[in-house]
Amino acid sequence: MSVVTPPAGSTRAATIYDVARLAGVSHQTVSRVLNDEPGTRAATRERVRAAIASLGYRRNSAATALASRRSHRLGALVTGMLESGPSKFIDGAATAARQAGYVLDIVSLDHTGRDATQATDLLDQHDLAGVVILAPSDQVHAALATWRPRVPVLVATALEDDHTDPDGHTGNTAATRAAVEHLLGLGHTRIALVAGPDHWASAAARTHAYHATMAAHRLPSLPVIPGDWSARSGHLAGHALDPTTTTAVLAANDQMALGVIRALSERGIAVPEAISAIGIDDIPEAGYFLPPLTTVHLDFHGYGHHAITTLLRTIDPVGTRPTPAPEPPRLVVRASTAPPVASAATVAAPAVR
Amino acid sequence: MSVVTPPAGSTRAATIYDVARLAGVSHQTVSRVLNDEPGTRAATRERVRAAIASLGYRRNSAATALASRRSHRLGALVTGMLESGPSKFIDGAATAARQAGYVLDIVSLDHTGRDATQATDLLDQHDLAGVVILAPSDQVHAALATWRPRVPVLVATALEDDHTDPDGHTGNTAATRAAVEHLLGLGHTRIALVAGPDHWASAAARTHAYHATMAAHRLPSLPVIPGDWSARSGHLAGHALDPTTTTAVLAANDQMALGVIRALSERGIAVPEAISAIGIDDIPEAGYFLPPLTTVHLDFHGYGHHAITTLLRTIDPVGTRPTPAPEPPRLVVRASTAPPVASAATVAAPAVR
DNA sequence: GGCCACAGATCCCTCGCTAAC
DNA sequence: AGTTAGCGAGGGATCTGTGGC
Numbered sequence: 133m134s135v136v137t138p139p140a141g142s143t144r145a146a147t148i149y150d151v152a153r154l155a156g157v158s159h160q161t162v163s164r165v166l167n168d169e170p171g172t173r174a175a176t177r178e179r180v181r182a183a184i185a186s187l188g189y190r191r192n193s194a195a196t197a198l199a200s201r202r203s204h205r206l207g208a209l210v211t212g213m214l215e216s217g218p219s220k221f222i223d224g225a226a227t228a229a230r231q232a233g234y235v236l237d238i239v240s241l242d243h244t245g246r247d248a249t250q251a252t253d254l255l256d257q258h259d260l261a262g263v264v265i266l267a268p269s270d271q272v273h274a275a276l277a278t279w280r281p282r283v284p285v286l287v288a289t290a291l292e293d294d295h296t297d298p299d300g301h302t303g304n305t306a307a308t309r310a311a312v313e314h315l316l317g318l319g320h321t322r323i324a325l326v327a328g329p330d331h332w333a334s335a336a337a338r339t340h341a342y343h344a345t346m347a348a349h350r351l352p353s354l355p356v357i358p359g360d361w362s363a364r365s366g367h368l369a370g371h372a373l374d375p376t377t378t379t380a381v382l383a384a385n386d387q388m389a390l391g392v393i394r395a396l397s398e399r400g401i402a403v404p405e406a407i408s409a410i411g412i413d414d415i416p417e418a419g420y421f422l423p424p425l426t427t428v429h430l431d432f433h434g435y436g437h438h439a440i441t442t443l444l445r446t447i448d449p450v451g452t453r454p455t456p457a458p459e460p461p462r463l464v465v466r467a468s469t470a471p472p473v474a475s476a477a478t479v480a481a482p483a484v485r
Numbered sequence: 486m487s488v489v490t491p492p493a494g495s496t497r498a499a500t501i502y503d504v505a506r507l508a509g510v511s512h513q514t515v516s517r518v519l520n521d522e523p524g525t526r527a528a529t530r531e532r533v534r535a536a537i538a539s540l541g542y543r544r545n546s547a548a549t550a551l552a553s554r555r556s557h558r559l560g561a562l563v564t565g566m567l568e569s570g571p572s573k574f575i576d577g578a579a580t581a582a583r584q585a586g587y588v589l590d591i592v593s594l595d596h597t598g599r600d601a602t603q604a605t606d607l608l609d610q611h612d613l614a615g616v617v618i619l620a621p622s623d624q625v626h627a628a629l630a631t632w633r634p635r636v637p638v639l640v641a642t643a644l645e646d647d648h649t650d651p652d653g654h655t656g657n658t659a660a661t662r663a664a665v666e667h668l669l670g671l672g673h674t675r676i677a678l679v680a681g682p683d684h685w686a687s688a689a690a691r692t693h694a695y696h697a698t699m700a701a702h703r704l705p706s707l708p709v710i711p712g713d714w715s716a717r718s719g720h721l722a723g724h725a726l727d728p729t730t731t732t733a734v735l736a737a738n739d740q741m742a743l744g745v746i747r748a749l750s751e752r753g754i755a756v757p758e759a760i761s762a763i764g765i766d767d768i769p770e771a772g773y774f775l776p777p778l779t780t781v782h783l784d785f786h787g788y789g790h791h792a793i794t795t796l797l798r799t800i801d802p803v804g805t806r807p808t809p810a811p812e813p814p815r816l817v818v819r820a821s822t823a824p825p826v827a828s829a830a831t832v833a834a835p836a837v838r
Numbered sequence: 839g840g841c842c843a844c845a846g847a848t849c850c851c852t853c854g855c856t857a858a859c
Numbered sequence: 860a861g862t863t864a865g866c867g868a869g870g871g872a873t874c875t876g877t878g879g880c
Contacts, residue, residue: 134639134640135615135637135638135639135795135796135799136634136637136638136639136640137637137799138633138634138635138636138637145635188633190606190609190610191610192551192610192612193547193610193611193612194546194547194548194550194551194556194612195547195551197547198545198547198548198551203547204611205590205611207588210579213572213575213576213579214572214576219566219567219572220567222566222572222591223566223567223572223593226563226566226591226592226593227593230592230593230600230604230607233607235560235590235591235592235611236590236591236592237558237588237589237590237591238575238579238588238589238590238591239579239583239588240579240580240583250583251583253543254583254586254588256543257543257544257545257546258546258557258558258588259545259546259547262488280491281489281491282491282498283491284488284489284490284491285488285489286487286488286489287487287489362769363769363770363772363773364769364772364773366773367773387769387770390770390773390774391773393775394773394774394775394777397775416715416716416717416740417716417740417743417770419716419717420716420717420719420720420743420744420747421743421747421774421775422746422747422750422774422775424747433567442488443488446488446490
């Protein structure tokens with residue numbers, strides 16, 4: 133891990149004036165060539181291009197930004213980068229940004245929203261063309277409420293999106309519904325939820341969707357078992373589960389589902405024979421759990437990509453290519469779910485076989 | 486997922502000239518106050534501060550960068566953001582950058598090094614103070630070979646680091662050695678390796694360390710089983726394993742270890758009773774696998790943090806606080822490893838009990 | 839009253855580029 | 860196609876006021 137510093141006496145970087153002199157044109161002509169503006173003869177353009185190449189000229193984006201009052205930088209205010217969802221989102225966003233010739237400035241924030249002011253200061257300061265906020269927490273929302281950004285802002289995973297929009301923009305609602313209905317379809321009626329942390333918007337959306345789906349099928353929700361996305365919290369939840377009143381568990385993400393399965397295994401409760409377990413997200417490892425986890429695939433990479441292109445479209449309506457829509461949530465049935473056994477567990481509903 | 490655009494007629498952002506007029510001083514005085522330079526009376530300074538606050542002034546970083554030829558931006562050229570290691574590394578890096586008042590510009594690159602030129606162009610262009618490269622692949626290295634950056638560059642996870650430095654800066658060597666020696670200590674001698682993709686520097690380092698550690702103990706290496714970091718490839722590897730000549734498996738990361746364990750379970754081979762399995766990385770889920778995975782914890786977050794502060798120290802030797810060193814790799818013994826059974830498996834070495 | 843030293847504030851030019859003429 | 864004038868800041872030289880002798 134060593135730092136390589138460029139040679140100290142390295143010559144000053146070339147400017148458009150240097151290029152202009154070498155090509156025998158005015159600096160404005162160089163500017164025109166750089167920006168693909170009309171008004172230069174093909175021959176001139178070629179001469180300029182050659183000069184650019186021979187000098188190794190790179191445009192100075194600070195000067196460009198200053199003069200044009202535009203920049204090719206996008207900000208991303210991010211919470212929970214370590215979670216698999218957010219990190220895939222960022223990857224998709226960074227990729228989309230780069231494809232469009234932008235860089236993504238990452239400003240990470242913890243979920244408490246502490247230092248939110250410092251973060252928004254940074255964003256305000258660094259002349260960005262737009263900002264994507266992936267701040268799934270209420271507290272971050274609150275901390276950001278007073279912020280008056282000067283550039284277009286896209287808030288991904290906002291609470292309201294998922295509650296009001298039946299399609300669930302970030303897929304939370306649709307994914308949760310798919311999971312619950314899969315269990316319902318197998319014949320389960322006593323379905324427990326291990327929820328994500330309340331203050332995360334997507335956790336709240338999933339919890340909400342669980343209740344809504346159960347209600348839509350005229351089934352009572354079971355008391356929600358709280359979790360914090362981690363396998364550890366799923367493990368705790370799995371120990372708290374009452375196998376006499378529950379035949380299936382929906383964990384709000386795959387990591388918690390893993391913890392639940394391990395807890396049940398410790399208690400000698402077989403999955404899926406005694407209790408079915410299902411997750412949400414479809415992390416790459418989910419298919420290799422014991423048993424392989426039934427879950428709902430979510431296209432976080434696509435959401436990130438889509439967020440950036442959506443943002444870019446309002447910044448630069450003409451220059452932005454249409455973006456492929458993210459894939460809708462997709463149920464992936466593996467081996468952790470099965471029909472309930474006709475046993476004491478099915479207290480309320482008559483056993484159907 | 487909607488874009489909020491600031492009111493169209495929003496007033497032009499305040500400049501230092503506006504601040505100066507309001508405070509009744511020259512713009513240069515404002516500049517001094519902004520940069521905490523000496524030479525302003527306390528009373529004047531307060532007046533300027535008040536004007537700044539009342540106008541909501543934010544300095545324009547493009548103008549600052551242009552005029553001062555310095556920026557508060559760091560670039561990160563990143564490959565494999567989806568892997569858990571890199572994403573933690575970036576989180577640590579982004580946090581460290583923000584603490585130092587910098588933002589991290591992420592430019593993501595796929596591991597083939599395709600588009601490397603466009604990526605380095607982006608980096609060259611965006612007047613950065615320095616660049617961190619987390620490009621663990623040979624191909625990226627090759628693509629970058631022709632790049633002559635103008636700013637200090639820190640290459641994390643370079644091949645040579647791990648091979649020449651016994652401490653293994655990124656922990657690969659030390660972690661691998663710890664894993665192998667743990668198995669050795671349990672009495673295993675027939676230890677197989679499921680390797681990461683060759684072209685990743687850290688995979689190569691781990692493979693190298695495996696051979697070196699075996700050799701140091703005068704034990705033959707077993708043929709290396711190739712993998713690609715994924716649980717899927719671990720699963721394939723687990724099926725390829727010969728249980729008659731192998732008593733333990735080291736997987737180069739935890740995901741592959743998961744796949745191996747699942748494959749062995751499918752084949753009716755008990756872990757750890759028949760074959761021990763160990764991973765590297767200690768992902769948060771590792772403790773909840775069945776059985777809980779013995780692995781080596783790696784402080785990726787710390788590496789990222791450390792990379793940035795190391796880079797900043799060469800950029801701004803005085804202004805950078807000393808950084809806490811990343812934690813060294815640490816063996817985490819859980820339940821997937823056990824002494825070998827005295828059976829046919831121990832062909833070469835006499836069974837020790 | 840004149841001279842100097844010096845902090846405190848100002849003036850002008852510059853950075854590299856875009857935009858209007 | 861070229862000329863000229865900014866964009867918003869920083870850097871150094873320069874001016875102003877104060878106090879000491």
